[in-house]
Amino acid sequence: MATNKLALLLALSLSLLASVALGRQSQTRLSRAQQCRFNQLTRLQPSRRIESEGGVTDVWDENEDQFQCAGVAPLRNILQPNSLSLPNFHPAPRLVYIERGQGLLGVHFPGCAETFQSQQSSSEGGREQEQGRGRSGRDQHQKIRRIRRGDIVALPSGVAHWCFNDGDEELVAVSITDLNNEANQLDQNLRAYYLAGGPQKRGRQGERGPENFQNVLRGFDEELMAEAFNVDREIVRKMQRQDERGLIVKVREGMGMIRPDEREEEEEGEWGRRMNGIEETWCTMRLHHNVDDRREAEVYSREGGRLNVVNRNKLPILRYMDLSAEKGHLFPNALYTPHWSINSHSIVYITRGEGQVQIADHRGQSVMNDRVSQGDMFVVPQFYAATVKAQSNGIEWVSFKTNGSPMRSPVAGYTSVLRAMPLQVISNSYQISPGEAQNLKYNRGRETVMASPRRS
């Protein structure tokens, strides 16, 4: 009976939630007296590192011109095996790419049901108590998600999450936080609100970083906290104490029992995929989608390369976050032909190989002409024309985009703007002969975006 009432209460709170957006009604870019005028774009490495007991956090300088223009703050978290990224939330949506490893992710939506049960590790279990669920041998909590190399993970703003590396290798997660996103009504500075811990050591330049990544619960009165949780002040003192372990901690108490049954989770994912739509509630929303699956490639050319996109159609929560990501793989010596983005900035992170990047602006000037390799990050601003030429080993990258449905306009090849124009417009525009115009328009045949190396 009591369970029924609880279920009813829960259902009511869910129906309230179902119509709730995490941001305001639409996600939109805010400006910060935004300036996007650069003579030079450069590939960037993280500017500081926050070291923790169980891993490190690499922070790019969000005050760099190109990140300011795009309105994003990039991060890279590296979790050692058996380490836990402490529960925290941030004031803007974050899009993550799992570069290496695997782990368990908990993202907690207020009001959603605790639908997962774990066998408890301690020996106190077994009694069914009046106090409710959880006093029994089983602990109940919200859904836990398995994330793996190649996943794009969407973390909405203001929603607390933790991540546990239960694998054998490092878990590397590269992300951008979309500070300009409409969901963020604070200013454009990167903050993280931790519910535990706090950074261990100060980074090289980092007076900002650590200060902005602290345990928010330390801001409350001990007595009030004890009353809020109805616990002894001793426990509150432990929650609020100076914690030298930082943002990522080594796990001492075993966490094995919370591993979800993989097969079931997969099926739930399938189910989630089928029910995605307007009636989908926050509680069951899918938060990740693999971008490395070859069968889902949007562009594939046997000699050119492959492009995978995770947009708001594949991962519906991106409708609300208005972000998306693209994974590119350019085969040896192939060319990502010149193109511009119609509706987003692109924040590019190189995951493997090497390539030559050229970017041109509206003044007809080259703002970037650089060799890039693994770990480099740079921004291709909206409307700027860009191209990548793979080196002899090919190149792979992930590109975060500030639009839920990014759109690209290629200059050359099958779907290009030149192919769309009448020959006479081309020949008159460039003062070339009809034959030359025809070569310009048709010589790439049916190739588009990812062009095979030229046979010369």
Place this chain on the structure above:
Amino acid sequence: MATNKLALLLALSLSLLASVALGRQSQTRLSRAQQCRFNQLTRLQPSRRIESEGGVTDVWDENEDQFQCAGVAPLRNILQPNSLSLPNFHPAPRLVYIERGQGLLGVHFPGCAETFQSQQSSSEGGREQEQGRGRSGRDQHQKIRRIRRGDIVALPSGVAHWCFNDGDEELVAVSITDLNNEANQLDQNLRAYYLAGGPQKRGRQGERGPENFQNVLRGFDEELMAEAFNVDREIVRKMQRQDERGLIVKVREGMGMIRPDEREEEEEGEWGRRMNGIEETWCTMRLHHNVDDRREAEVYSREGGRLNVVNRNKLPILRYMDLSAEKGHLFPNALYTPHWSINSHSIVYITRGEGQVQIADHRGQSVMNDRVSQGDMFVVPQFYAATVKAQSNGIEWVSFKTNGSPMRSPVAGYTSVLRAMPLQVISNSYQISPGEAQNLKYNRGRETVMASPRRS
């Protein structure tokens, strides 16, 4: 026949209106090189008072850091009995809470029909003239709404409105104007465009206020105004004259006859409630909803307190304004447990009683730890963790929120983030024993948000 044609014309203009949004397609926050960095939040009282013949207007300083961060300008209008707030409009949506009294509200949507008839006070009536409606004994005008203590009233931007206190006590209306709202394409300064009158005296510090609250019609040429209205210049001179009565005037001509039949209005309200949906037009849209109705409480705890919300589901016009309000009542010594707002700022106004407010930021520091009481106002910024502890008489407040569907994430209790986590995550995060983690997670039982006082 003529009436039929008019009806047709009206219907046509209505169908045009039906698809019209008052703001741009969506309401969104604008930034103002927005800064939300404070070491201290303080409870604030109005900084100046504009005195008028029939009441006063208390103005909080919108340049205070916390109001700048939230992008709002707070006001409190106090109308004496038999007084009229002169017709005016403002460049951003306004959400009002009727703290005391009752009155009649006219909000005028261009193109909507004059569906209300009043018996005319003068003796000229009785003749049906070619000139059309209104020359008869009956005056026709748009719908008039009855507003009462406890109502949340939504006033869209750019729409003229007036308010008449026909009750026996003062009418007190507290409001915020959402200057950052997307409907406002001007800058972020509070303005009010009056169609009559003008402020009587200057406030204490107020060069800004009065200057920004003036009769816009005084800016036009007398001759042109006479032609526009097709009246004698004498009347125009009266419209434009310096008016010492200010923004709120005593009524000399009787207004009793325009009182709508209360029962009918209620029924219309009922009807409006049933037809709210996509097909709803602006003309029939409900503009107010009572937030003091106990039967509609979202959260109720016998020993803790009560929370009522008026969001875009209860009052659909809030979809377009992207604002909402919450009324809280915390019983003696009860605790509004620590929580943060996921998608809005909260502008809190204390209506009764006393309480201790604590607010913590991302640096783990306390930015507010203050005793607040009736008439105090303060902002809880988005993502900042806050808590209220009622004093011995309990405390009541109204909180305006910069989102049409506000969402709260509690730290402790039944629907909290800790309840959503596995025990192992809690014990590893705080380095506490499984038993302590269990206490932290479950000791508040099924209580949430409004927690009863701890029995100690």
Place this chain on the structure above:
Amino acid sequence: MATNKLALLLALSLSLLASVALGRQSQTRLSRAQQCRFNQLTRLQPSRRIESEGGVTDVWDENEDQFQCAGVAPLRNILQPNSLSLPNFHPAPRLVYIERGQGLLGVHFPGCAETFQSQQSSSEGGREQEQGRGRSGRDQHQKIRRIRRGDIVALPSGVAHWCFNDGDEELVAVSITDLNNEANQLDQNLRAYYLAGGPQKRGRQGERGPENFQNVLRGFDEELMAEAFNVDREIVRKMQRQDERGLIVKVREGMGMIRPDEREEEEEGEWGRRMNGIEETWCTMRLHHNVDDRREAEVYSREGGRLNVVNRNKLPILRYMDLSAEKGHLFPNALYTPHWSINSHSIVYITRGEGQVQIADHRGQSVMNDRVSQGDMFVVPQFYAATVKAQSNGIEWVSFKTNGSPMRSPVAGYTSVLRAMPLQVISNSYQISPGEAQNLKYNRGRETVMASPRRS
């Protein structure tokens, strides 16, 4: 068979496109620490002229206070007969009014099919080649649109377009680019990205203009371009060479053959009109609508004048661009009565005749009281009250509005705010007698917005 595969590929890319928005999910105003405080609004002429071989580009100074407040940059392109405006795109949506002449417009959506065939001018045709379409005698390209005097043309941001004047007279196109539009994630500076050419001479004051209107392809390496297009470097050198012809060029190669069959195009337009709706794809979307058609007038008064509106209902792409336009024609000595705009700025361009414009602000002060005539441009800021009095020859204007469904609130006449109020509110507001209030409310009878000259 090969054609079938291509069709399939195309269909796939279209279905991807169908759900794509050109901007982010909603178009919204960005602020630029926006300031809208002026003591004076003045009528403005272009501040500089960019001269090209085939015409001129007149540029208003977008840094003028009133354009900064509205967030727009106005332009006027004048194409001589047989001249081509070179392919280019801009970082924000543009709304164009064709003031004179006619022409052909190509707007190229990436991924859309090349559905138009032209007979080729050169003699190389006739062979069907493996290389695919286009090597045959027929050239295939995307849809070409006929634009004419009186058309409002919508050009989305980031989409390349060209225009060819195939008529006998100059083609004059006046436009505003909505830099504050949410589709623009760069800063608020006017840029144009050309795919060919570049400005010929520097304007009078113009270091900014020409620098911001350049051939973007010149920013790429010659070798890389040759590979991207798979052509000789000789052709690339021609594409990138310094071009003295500017932004608009004389056509040497004949363009006659690409003229679409007018009757068919009209029918397609009809078809497009019928199928406009949610399922409409970008590829078939209508981009223009005539605003001079008397049968479509929204307001018509035999002695007053006429108002035509092109909003998001008439031209659905304006939903995504959140812009609209109004064409006004005021008959001799008639009056556009005082009114304010509820949800947009208006950027007014006078196309014929003369009139007296008065604009008043919230301080009750006149910020404009000027005689305006053909070629003048000025902004009526949102919420500011404005009125126009035609001179003896009447006056015509086009007004661009920063909202897809603009809404006006008149002060006097049939649909006005005074008509919506009870007489008692009017008489008490202005301290006038009930009879005077009745005159004020009803003397304009059924006239609204466009008032006939007063018989005095």
